[in-house]
Amino acid sequence: GQNIDQPTEMTATEGAIVQINCTYQTSGFNGLFWYQQHAGEAPTFLSYNVLDGLEEKGRFSSFLSRSKGYSYLLLKELQMKDSASYLCAVNTGFQKLVFGTGTRLLVSP
Amino acid sequence: EAGVAQSPRYKIIEKRQSVAFWCNPISGHATLYWYQQILGQGPKLLIQFQNNGVVDDSQLPKDRFSAERLKGVDSTLKIQPAKLEDSAVYLCASSLPTGTTEAFFGQGTRLTVV
Numbered sequence: 001g002q003n004i005d006q007p008t009e010m011t012a013t014e015g016a017i018v019q020i021n022c023t024y025q026t027s028g029f030n031g032l033f034w035y036q037q038h039a040g041e042a043p044t045f046l047s048y049n050v051l052d053g054l055e056e057k058g059r060f061s062s063f064l065s066r067s068k069g070y071s072y073l074l075l076k077e078l079q080m081k082d083s084a085s086y087l088c089a090v091n092t093g094f095q096k097l098v099f100g101t102g103t104r105l106l107v108s109p
Numbered sequence: 110e111a112g113v114a115q116s117p118r119y120k121i122i123e124k125r126q127s128v129a130f131w132c133n134p135i136s137g138h139a140t141l142y143w144y145q146q147i148l149g150q151g152p153k154l155l156i157q158f159q160n161n162g163v164v165d166d167s168q169l170p171k172d173r174f175s176a177e178r179l180k181g182v183d184s185t186l187k188i189q190p191a192k193l194e195d196s197a198v199y200l201c202a203s204s205l206p207t208g209t210t211e212a213f214f215g216q217g218t219r220l221t222v223v
Contacts, residue, residue: 099153
């Protein structure tokens with residue numbers, strides 16, 4: 001079976017830093033993706049990790065530990081427009097992309 | 110570059126009726142996915158195509174759902190007959206046939222079954 005867990009909801013203040021965790025237990029692993037999804041819109045790609053370590057892309061960074069089945073997305077200098085759902089997805093092999101439950105982030109002034 | 114196109118955007122039907130959704134992926138993308146996203150949840154994979162072949166349909170309720178991808182380009186997803194619990198957003202996504210590239214999503218079809 002496939003199990004990908006994320007916190008349901010998080011709140012943070014504008015300008016702050018927030019870390020969204022994702023733990024996974026899957027039948028296979030060929031990379032982990034983070035997507036952002038604003039209400040009523042399609043998910044859009046944020047980052048991809050296949051090797052252990054940190055990938056930095058502007059205000060967003062993503063970390064992976066394959067031995068621990070763990071990833072996090074770090075958002076710095078939060079802005080109001082970062083209020084959205086953040087989806088962790090694992091490529092379990094043959095490009096099968098399995099999504100977690102999603103974390104709804106609310107950024108307040 | 111044109112994105113993933115889906116239609117219709119919204120659909121309201123009565124239970125036991127049938128409905129079909131259409132998806133046109135990004136040109137050159139061999140992999141196509143259909144996901145079901147219930148409000149407040151993450152997307153659930155229904156079916157994955159590689160060109161016109163099915164790679165995974167393990168979570169597709171085959172007694173009522175069907176999908177095809179003729180000629181390895183456009184795809185349709187059909188529900189017949191619909192149930193109340195099928196109310197959800199149906200997302201189509203496509204990607205290049207390599208594991209390291211992201212999937213691109215269409216705007217989705219919001220289905221309401223009453």
